[in-house]
Amino acid sequence: MRLSSLADYAVVMLSAAARHPGEARLSATLLADETGVPLPTAQKLMGRLAVSGLLRSARGTGGGFSLARNPNEITLADIIEAVEGPIALTSCVDEARHDCGLETACKVRPHWNAVNGAIRASLSGVSLAALAAETN
Numbered sequence: 410m411r412l413s414s415l416a417d418y419a420v421v422m423l424s425a426a427a428r429h430p431g432e433a434r435l436s437a438t439l440l441a442d443e444t445g446v447p448l449p450t451a452q453k454l455m456g457r458l459a460v461s462g463l464l465r466s467a468r469g470t471g472g473g474f475s476l477a478r479n480p481n482e483i484t485l486a487d488i489i490e491a492v493e494g495p496i497a498l499t500s501c502v503d504e505a506r507h508d509c510g511l512e513t514a515c516k517v518r519p520h521w522n523a524v525n526g527a528i529r530a531s532l533s534g535v536s537l538a539a540l541a542a543e544t545n
Contacts, residue, residue: 410528416492418446419454420540423463423488427480427541434473454492461491480541486532496529 412420425443426435441451455474458464465477476483490496499509499521509515 410498412489413493415450415454416489418444418450419458419488419492420485422446422451422454423458423476423483423537424541426464426474426476427483427537428543432475434467434471434475436473458488458491461487463487463491476537480538481536483537484533485535485537485540486529488537489532496525496532498525498528 421444422440425440429435437451437455438448440446440455441448444451446454455464455466459466459474462477463483464474466472466474486496
């Protein structure tokens with residue numbers, strides 16, 4: 410399993426945001442400068458993260474973005490799903506998709522939900538606060 414660049418950048422940007430005190434108003438420019446994420450990508454991600462409810466946006470003077478929840482309440486799974494959608498290792502885990510030629514005879518299919526659930530649980534066990542913590 411490999412994260413897309415956008416999901417990776419979202420984790421990096423939200424980790425940087427979590428290192429700012431409480432209700433600090435942040436901009437895409439500030440986070441792009443701090444993280445090295447290209448500004449157009451940072452702007453795109455900030456919008457996506459706001460729509461997903463991980464960031465709160467405020468317009469006008471003093472506006473910008475802030476974390477919508479405490480960093481201890483935001484998980485790695487939340488961030489990945491905000492960018493990539495539901496975590497699904499195979500298409501058969503997504504009940505809406507039926508594009509596998511082996512689907513009707515597959516003996517492994519019933520087990521993918523357990524595997525998918527274990528991976529999601531692991532990702533849910535990592536908080537944004539932990540990702541933002543400074544290491545020595």
